[in-house]
Amino acid sequence: MPRTSEPGRSVSSRLLDLLFSFGPGEVELSLADLARKTGLPHPTARRLVLELVSAGALEKRANGRFAVGLRLWQLGTLAPLTESLRTMAQPVMEDLYAALHQHVQLAVLEGTEAVIIERLSARRALGLVSQVGGRLPLHCSGVGKVLLSHGGSVLTNKILESGLRRYTPRTITDPGVLRRELADCRRTGSALVDGELTKGADSIATRVMNYEGRVVAALSVVVRSGSVQRQAVLPSVIASGLGISRMLGWRPGIKARNG
Amino acid sequence: MPRTSEPGRSVSSRLLDLLFSFGPGEVELSLADLARKTGLPHPTARRLVLELVSAGALEKRANGRFAVGLRLWQLGTLAPLTESLRTMAQPVMEDLYAALHQHVQLAVLEGTEAVIIERLSARRALGLVSQVGGRLPLHCSGVGKVLLSHGGSVLTNKILESGLRRYTPRTITDPGVLRRELADCRRTGSALVDGELTKGADSIATRVMNYEGRVVAALSVVVRSGSVQRQAVLPSVIASGLGISRMLGWRPGIKARNG
Numbered sequence: 001m002p003r004t005s006e007p008g009r010s011v012s013s014r015l016l017d018l019l020f021s022f023g024p025g026e027v028e029l030s031l032a033d034l035a036r037k038t039g040l041p042h043p044t045a046r047r048l049v050l051e052l053v054s055a056g057a058l059e060k061r062a063n064g065r066f067a068v069g070l071r072l073w074q075l076g077t078l079a080p081l082t083e084s085l086r087t088m089a090q091p092v093m094e095d096l097y098a099a100l101h102q103h104v105q106l107a108v109l110e111g112t113e114a115v116i117i118e119r120l121s122a123r124r125a126l127g128l129v130s131q132v133g134g135r136l137p138l139h140c141s142g143v144g145k146v147l148l149s150h151g152g153s154v155l156t157n158k159i160l161e162s163g164l165r166r167y168t169p170r171t172i173t174d175p176g177v178l179r180r181e182l183a184d185c186r187r188t189g190s191a192l193v194d195g196e197l198t199k200g201a202d203s204i205a206t207r208v209m210n211y212e213g214r215v216v217a218a219l220s221v222v223v224r225s226g227s228v229q230r231q232a233v234l235p236s237v238i239a240s241g242l243g244i245s246r247m248l249g250w251r252p253g254i255k256a257r258n259g
Numbered sequence: 260m261p262r263t264s265e266p267g268r269s270v271s272s273r274l275l276d277l278l279f280s281f282g283p284g285e286v287e288l289s290l291a292d293l294a295r296k297t298g299l300p301h302p303t304a305r306r307l308v309l310e311l312v313s314a315g316a317l318e319k320r321a322n323g324r325f326a327v328g329l330r331l332w333q334l335g336t337l338a339p340l341t342e343s344l345r346t347m348a349q350p351v352m353e354d355l356y357a358a359l360h361q362h363v364q365l366a367v368l369e370g371t372e373a374v375i376i377e378r379l380s381a382r383r384a385l386g387l388v389s390q391v392g393g394r395l396p397l398h399c400s401g402v403g404k405v406l407l408s409h410g411g412s413v414l415t416n417k418i419l420e421s422g423l424r425r426y427t428p429r430t431i432t433d434p435g436v437l438r439r440e441l442a443d444c445r446r447t448g449s450a451l452v453d454g455e456l457t458k459g460a461d462s463i464a465t466r467v468m469n470y471e472g473r474v475v476a477a478l479s480v481v482v483r484s485g486s487v488q489r490q491a492v493l494p495s496v497i498a499s500g501l502g503i504s505r506m507l508g509w510r511p512g513i514k515a516r517n518g
Contacts, residue, residue, distance in 0.1 A: 011270035012307055016314040020330070022337050048271055055275040061339070068337040070369050071279070073376075076335025077392025078281050078327040080320070086391075090380060098357065110329050117332075121349060132345075133336025 014040055015048055019057065019072075024134055028065040081108065085217055086118045088247040089208070093120050096221065096240045100233060103222040106208070106244075107136065107143035109151055109259060112159060114144045114218065139164050139178055140171045142203030143218035145191035149182040150207060150215035152258045156182065170195045189256060190238060192230050200225045204233045206241035207256060211249025215259040219244065273299055274307055278316065278331075283393055287324040340367065344476055345377045347506040348467070352379050355480065355499045359492060362481040365467070365503075366395065366402035368410055368518060371418060373403040373477065398423050398437055399430045401462030402477035404450035408441040409466060409474035411517045415441065429454045448515060449497060451489050459484045463492045465500035466515060470508025474518040478503065 021029060021037040029037070035045040049066060052058040056071030077083060085106065093104045097120045107114040113135040138144035138151075138159055148159060156179070164173040172178045185191045193203040205220035219241045221233055242250075276297040280288060288296070294304040308325060311317040315330030336342060344365065352363045356379045366373040372394040397403035397410075397418055407418060415438070423432040431437045444450045452462040464479035478500045480492055501509075 010310070012274045012310045013314075015271045015274055016310070016316060019316075019334060020314070022334060024337070027337050027339055027342075051269070051271045051275070055272075055279070057275060057278075059338075067339045068334060070338055070341060070367070070374065072331075073335035073338035073341050074369075074374060074392045075278060075281060075327060076332035078283070078286050079318075079329055079332035080286055080326045082329060082332050083286075083392075094353075094356070094379065097353070108329070110333075115329065115333060120353065133333045133342075 011048075014038065014044070015052070018045065018048055018052065019068075022068050028061060028063070028067045030065050034066065081216070082117050085208075085244075085248075089118060089217075089219070089244045092240050092243045092247075093118060093219070096219075096236060099236055100221055100223075100228075102228065102233075105143060105220045105222065106217055107147065107220070108217045109138075109147040110135075112138060112155070112162070114138060114141060114147050116143075117217070137165065137167070137197065140167055140193065140196040142191050142193040142205030142220040142222070145181065145185055145193065146189070146205045146207050146218035146220075147215070147259070149185035149191070150256065150258050167197050168195055168199045170199075172196060186256075189241070190234060192234070194230075195225050202228075202230055204230050204237050206234075206238045207245075208241050209245040209248065209250040209254070209256055211254070213250065213254040213257045215256060216248065217244075270307075273297065273303070274311070277304065277307055277311065278327075281327050287320060287322070287326045289324050293325065340475070341376050344467075344503075344507075348377060348476075348478070348503045351499050351502045351506075352377060352478070355478075355495060358495055359480055359487075361487065361492075364402060364479045364481065365476055366406065366479070367476045368397075368406040369394075371397060371414070371421070373397060373400060373406050375402075376476070396424065396426070396456065399426055399452065399455040401450050401452040401464030401479040401481070404440065404444055404452065405448070405464045405466050405477035405479075406474070406518070408444035408450070409515065409517050426456050427454055427458045429458075431455060445515075448500070449493060451493070453489075454484050461487075461489055463489050463496050465493075465497050466504075467500050468504040468507065468509045468513070468515055470513070472509065472513040472516045474515060475507065476503075 017038040018034055021034055035042045053060055056069045058066050059069040061067055089106050097104045104120045105116055106118040107116045116132055116134050119132050136144050138148040160175045166173050190206045201222055202225050203220050203222045205218050207215045208217040208219055210216050221237050280293055280296040294301045312319055315328045317325050318328040320326055348365050356363045363379045364375055365377040366375045375391055375393050378391050395403050397407040419434045425432050449465045460481055461484050462479050462481045464477050466474045467476040467478055469475050480496050
């Protein structure tokens with residue numbers, strides 16, 4: 001979210017705007033792109049970008065464009081929730097993957113979207129657009145529905161008021177229908193998504209809770225529509241979600257609550 | 260590497276110093292820690308840290324300390340080499356893991372260390388200190404030796420001149436012995452490490468090459484010493500390394516060259 005150039009804008013906010021100009025579809029940017037996206041004068045953008053390169057936060061590619069540097073990637077791996085959740089969830093996700101040979105994803109809530117923090121992919125399974133670090137909408141992805149249903153009424157209202165974007169003919173765009181689904185999901189802890197985000201892709205998702213029962217993440221398996229009976233996959237996904245929850249200190253009897 | 264407070268120090272370098280104060284052993288820092296590590300006056304540190312928090316680069320934890328934020332983590336996932344290598348290597352690493360049920364690691368060279376960019380861990384396998392984003396020394400880890408042997412003579416001299424730190428009684432600290440091992444590794448593409456970094460842990464490592472034959476990464480399997488015959492594991496590790504190399508455009512006949 002770049003701000004336009006204003007006189008009182010601090011150097012630090014300019015620097016952060018430059019960094020956050022990069023995104024999933026914009027992994028490489030030229031100096032001109034960066035100046036345009038941040039609204040900074042070209043010489044200022046150039047000076048700050050070179051500082052970011054010399055610190056290892058950005059790197060200059062062979063084609064002269066800039067990209068996020070390895071040192072910034074390393075810094076990112078220190079994000080506490082992400083790192084501890086990923087480390088703990090990984091063996092469980094591997095076992096689930098070994099049992100099903102389907103995509104397995106772990107996501108957390110950030111703002112009004114779900115962010116994928118870990119993913120195991122079958123080489124021959126369904127092609128997925130999402131990748132680690134990528135974002136999914138809350139109203140029509142499996143992990144999104146699980147996180148939204150445990151995100152509190154303020155978040156739900158915000159999502160409903162912003163309008164439910166239609167991704168496929170199956171996307172639920174009726175607020176009343178979505179509210180009923182979310183109530184079910186809050187009760188059962190799981191969500192089944194039937195081609196609502198990507199045509200031909202189903203998702204079976206469940207919640208991950210911590211020692212207080214707070215829903216801190218959602219785990220899902222994504223399968224080609226019709227390739228697997230969703231009801232047959234669900235128990236293994238639920239068991240895996242509970243397995244990760246136990247590692248976070250959850251025990252049977254601790255009631256799920258909003259994250 | 261914090262710099263001390265100097266008058267001409269730019270705001271951007273202060274901000275980067277704050278960010279890079281976090282490290283593998285220092286995932287959470289208090290405001291006082293951050294001021295001390297960067298040499299910034301407390302009020303300046305506070306103002307900049309709050310800017311970083313409001314941008315999502317840092318987050319304030321429940322205990323009042325600060326940590327790397329989810330948004331910075333996401334930004335890091337955009338680092339090009341890391342992301343493309345990880346995505347391509349993951350299925351091969353999963354297959355290797357399925358075959359061996361031992362830790363599988365992928366690392367790249369950064370400066371004078373190896374950085375682990377992907378790792379699959381067996382739940383019941385050997386406990387490892389390293390984790391994704393973590394660093395390993397070049398002279399006594401499996402991936403490190405592979406990367407060092409393909410890192411050019413300037414790097415080798417630098418590592419030898421800086422002194423070969425002894426981690427275990429088995430660490431090679433004699434420059435002549437290490438040079439001979441590196442020459443072997445350059446020839447075969449593989450390295451066997453025998454408790455040289457961690458007592459009781461062996462590593463079997465091999466190179467990953469791109470379409471030009473440049474060694475861009477190293478793949479390793481880490482096993483409990485004596486649990487597996489290293490010579491029995493080596494062929495599968497080599498085959499997996501070549502498999503990832505093929506995905507990067509390497510073909511038999513393309514000679515390995517320094518990365």
